Amino acid sequence: MSSVLPGDDEHRALSAAVRDGLRAANAQLSVLDQVVSARLDMRNSDRMCLDLIARHGPLGPSELARLAGVHPATMTGVLDRLQRAGWVVRERDPEAADRRGVAVQVRRERGGEVHRLYGGMRSALDGICAGYDAAELEVIVDFLAKVTAAGRGAADDLSAD
16 A cells, blocks of 8 residues: 555546546446446447346345336336347345335346356456556455445435435
8 A cells, every 4th residue: 555645636636547548448338238228229228227137136126126217117118128139037026025026137048148248348357457466456345335335325325305
């Protein structure tokens, strides 16, 4: 870790560079996501929900709406589109307190389509990570987890207003 103190000009400049770098990375990853969504012939928001289901699923529609930061009524339309296109299935949730409870999961046989489209980026990330040792990667993983949590907290705060 650096011996620079948080009040130092260099620390402030580096913090600003990190913020700027995250904004630039976010913008470029958003472009990649839009290109992938177009190739899959789906809305970007639908692809994002598909990714959330793949990473966290099976999920109930309400939980998915919370994770995606959208109104539950909006989520119904998203899930209808994804189901019609053959990307997800809705199944009765045996753990739901209510018989109407459903869980949504990605159809496994379709996962490879998305995976292939992100292959170039995955390979590029593997190459980037190869330039760091395990300790450095641990710091990066920790940083990204904290950025993700901060983003979730900021979104929750804004949603509460």
